[in-house]
Amino acid sequence: MSFDRTIKIAPSILSADFANFGAECEAIEAQGADWVHVDVMDGHFVPNITFGPATCAAIRPHIKGVMDVHLMIAPVDPYIEGFANAGADVITAHVEAGPHIHRTLQAIRGAGAKAGVALNPGTPASSVEMLLDMVDLVCVMTVNPGFGGQKFIHSQVEKVRELRAMIGDRPIHIEIDGGVDPTTAPLVAAAGADVLVAGSAVFRGGSVSNPAPYGENICAIRAAAAV
Ligand code: DX5
Ligand code: ZN
DSSP states (O other): OOOOSSSSEEEGGGGOOTOOOOHHHHOOOOOHHHHEEEEEEBBBSSSOOOOOOHHHHHHHHGOOSSEEEEESSSOOOHHHHHHHHHOOOOEEEETSOOOHHHHHHHHEEEEETTEEEEEESSSSSGGGGGGGGGGGGGEEEEEOOTTSSSOOOOTHHHHHHHHHHHHHTSSEEEEEEOOOSSTHHHHHHHTOEEEESSSSHHHHBBTBBOOOOOOOOOHHHHHHTOO
């Protein structure tokens, strides 16, 4: 995985057909997705349950590019090895998931994955200041985590700007997760984000048997972010 700050669109398979993950991953990549974003939820850290390492391992052969695993779970540490062994390229843990995020990030890199740290909307940018030398990605949640299809929280755009300044020349991606569509993408891109996660705005109108809308949706977000 090489580093650059060009805009990358990362469809979240939370909005895919759950009976068809392999084919959905292939379809979004064929339609121009840069990364595949995998939302892991435990019904404890967030009020929803999705899937775990076994599902990640099952979809891995269907993804040519980056598998970006977003852990909305607590505790995190007992599961890091499982997700790394499942082939995750990036593993992101929440700064709110426990008292030892520093140790968690060390463990993620130790397991051979890129380390990401995610911030809920109520958490300030300063909470990751002491972690910047040990992460490859900062994920700014622009909705409260747990569900797709929620409304973008505009107050987070300023946080992206703060983080971008704090990061400086470090090779750290800024990822935006929640409510990204062609209207909100330019706001976060201008503030310094380079990875745009989008669930409902990518999958709407399409399916494995009719994947063209995925491509149109990805193009629309990318074009909006380029302005
Ligand atoms: C929310 C997840 C997001 C979500 C984004 O908890 O982390 O990745 O799927 O979905 P949309 O793009 O529909 O807001
Ligand atoms: Zn996510």
